[in-house]
Amino acid sequence: MKCENCNNPATVHLTEIKAGKKIExxxxxxxxxxxxxxxxxxxxxxINELLTNFVMAQSGGALKEQTSTCxxxxxxxxxxxxxxxxxxxxxYRTFEKELAPLIQRAHEGATHHVGKVPTRRGSTTLAPKRRxxxxxxxxxxQRAIEAEDYERAAKLRDQIRTAENA
Amino acid sequence: xxxxxxxxxxxxWLRGNGPMSEVVISSRIRLARNVAGHNFLSRxxxxxxxxxxxxxxxALLAETDQFAKGLFYVDLADAPEIDRQLLVERHLxxxxxxxxxxxxxxxxGEEESVSVMVNEEDHLRIQVLKSGLQLExxxxxxxxxxxxxxxxxxxxxxxxxxxxxxxxxxxxxxIRVSVMLHLxxxxxxxxxxxxxxxxxxxxxxxxxxxxxxTEATGDFYQISNQTTLGKVEEDIIQDFKHVVIxxxxxxxxxxxxxxxxERLTALDDKVHRAxxxxxxxxxxxxxxxxxxxxxxxxxxxxxxxxGIEIRTINEMLLMSQPxxxxxxxxxxxxxDARRAARADFIRKKLGVA
Numbered sequence: 001m002k003c004e005n006c007n008n009p010a011t012v013h014l015t016e017i018k019a020g021k022k023i024e025x026x027x028x029x030x031x032x033x034x035x036x037x038x039x040x041x042x043x044x045x046x047i048n049e050l051l052t053n054f055v056m057a058q059s060g061g062a063l064k065e066q067t068s069t070c071x072x073x074x075x076x077x078x079x080x081x082x083x084x085x086x087x088x089x090x091x092y093r094t095f096e097k098e099l100a101p102l103i104q105r106a107h108e109g110a111t112h113h114v115g116k117v118p119t120r121r122g123s124t125t126l127a128p129k130r131r132x133x134x135x136x137x138x139x140x141x142q143r144a145i146e147a148e149d150y151e152r153a154a155k156l157r158d159q160i161r162t163a164e165n166a
Numbered sequence: 167x168x169x170x171x172x173x174x175x176x177x178x179w180l181r182g183n184g185p186m187s188e189v190v191i192s193s194r195i196r197l198a199r200n201v202a203g204h205n206f207l208s209r210x211x212x213x214x215x216x217x218x219x220x221x222x223x224x225a226l227l228a229e230t231d232q233f234a235k236g237l238f239y240v241d242l243a244d245a246p247e248i249d250r251q252l253l254v255e256r257h258l259x260x261x262x263x264x265x266x267x268x269x270x271x272x273x274x275g276e277e278e279s280v281s282v283m284v285n286e287e288d289h290l291r292i293q294v295l296k297s298g299l300q301l302e303x304x305x306x307x308x309x310x311x312x313x314x315x316x317x318x319x320x321x322x323x324x325x326x327x328x329x330x331x332x333x334x335x336x337x338x339x340x341i342r343v344s345v346m347l348h349l350x351x352x353x354x355x356x357x358x359x360x361x362x363x364x365x366x367x368x369x370x371x372x373x374x375x376x377x378x379x380t381e382a383t384g385d386f387y388q389i390s391n392q393t394t395l396g397k398v399e400e401d402i403i404q405d406f407k408h409v410v411i412x413x414x415x416x417x418x419x420x421x422x423x424x425x426x427x428e429r430l431t432a433l434d435d436k437v438h439r440a441x442x443x444x445x446x447x448x449x450x451x452x453x454x455x456x457x458x459x460x461x462x463x464x465x466x467x468x469x470x471x472x473g474i475e476i477r478t479i480n481e482m483l484l485m486s487q488p489x490x491x492x493x494x495x496x497x498x499x500x501x502d503a504r505r506a507a508r509a510d511f512i513r514k515k516l517g518v519a
Contacts, residue, residue, distance in 0.1 A: 073209040087209035089322035089330045106335050110396020113328025113338045118316050
């Protein structure tokens with residue numbers, strides 16, 4: 001198949017739904033980038049690099065956090081920044097402020113845990129309820145429709161309804 | 167069940183009969199967990215490390231009937247190097263876990279589809295490994311194992327950050343979903359880079375046969391998630407099952423069809439050359455075996471070569487690795503002697519003297 005715009009081989013195939021009509025486009029990589037802004041996009045920076053950059057950016061400044069130490073395991077923020085590995089569970093409390101932005105960068109902007117929660121016997125801590133992320137479901141729905149997987153789309157639609165009514 | 171019994175057979179996941187097995191070798195899910203009230207391992211004294219190991223081992227062995235049939239425990243601090251290497255080759259422990267120091271171990275059960283590493287980077291690294299694309303099944307099983315272990319051990323958990331891990335990149339669910347793919351056609355058509363780029367855009371990692379820090383040899387690639395916070399486990403799994411993996415499988419199928427329709431002679435040449443090398447070689451390295459077996463596997467899957475089972479190919483993949491080969495031969499082998507033993511083993515498996 002050839003690119004609709006030039007005569008290079010088409011490697012990018014798009015299906016758009018506009019006003020209920022399916023429009024297919026077949027383009028080569030450079031035309032797709034030029035016309036649709038697809039492909040050629042610079043890949044995401046790997047997490048390690050993000051972490052390193054983040055740590056490097058912070059290590060220069062004389063921040064007061066540098067002196068804070070975890071009472072449980074004795075690790076300092078500076079030591080963590082050097083090794084990338086925490087010393088104990090309590091570090092997540094001790095360094096919560098410093099860790100939060102770092103964690104957010106490493107996890108596509110996420111700030112809170114959703115998902116499995118331990119049902120600890122005899123525990124008094126109140127576990128947060130499992131939250132259903134409807135944005136994510138909606139994105140999945142869009143993808144399912146694009147992939148013409150209507151069975152899955154229907155399931156997702158029902159899930160979104162239930163979540164939004166809850 | 168002893169470690170030595172492992173050498174004589176292939177694990178469940180290598181049988182090669184799972185769903186989508188023409189492209190998907192195996193599905194793996196692991197959970198990282200730490201025991202509350204104990205420091206993470208980098209801040210453990212030798213005594214603390216020992217007591218942790220004892221505590222977790224006891225918990226694992228107390229509940230064996232509930233989660234893993236035929237569970238056995240290997241004390242890795244005490245195990246010879248070749249045994250540790252064997253466990254790495256079987257994907258039951260990580261390379262760092264094999265070479266680390268101090269009290270540590272691994273529990274293995276359910277025909278090697280379940281393994282729990284003790285005192286790796288985190289206190290526990292629970293793993294379920296299945297053949298073909300079986301992510302939901304793997305999740306169901308590992309979720310149950312996690313529940314059983316949780317009744318014995320109090321896991322470190324934070325209301326905001328979820329399950330707490332030594333490295334903040336694993337925090338939250340502590341889950342890593344990995345699918346091992348065989349993508350020889352995409353490699354031959356030069357389109358594999360596109361898969362890498364797409365994976366990166368989706369925040370997924372692409373690695374080699376043995377996970378972190380290993381090169382992809384023989385067109386075997388491991389795709390895994392990197393984001394562990396802010397997503398429900400089931401969503402991560404559904405994403406893999408319905409979006410990521412089907413897309414890559416489609417690409418590979420498309421590339422395979424292209425080879426069949428447009429480059430049949432070149433394809434046959436690759437496949438039969440590989441078959442020729444494996445049948446004729448008198449000395450061969452494990453890298454070359456991987457590459458040749460990859461082409462052979464493609465040839466069998468595309469019907470260009472008859473009379474060889476995928477299972478046999480998988481067995482050769484596993485058994486021709488250094489530790490397995492030496493266990494099989496019952497002696498330490500190096501250099502030329504090892505390469506010769508490997509070539510002999512392969513020829514025998516392929517029915518040539």
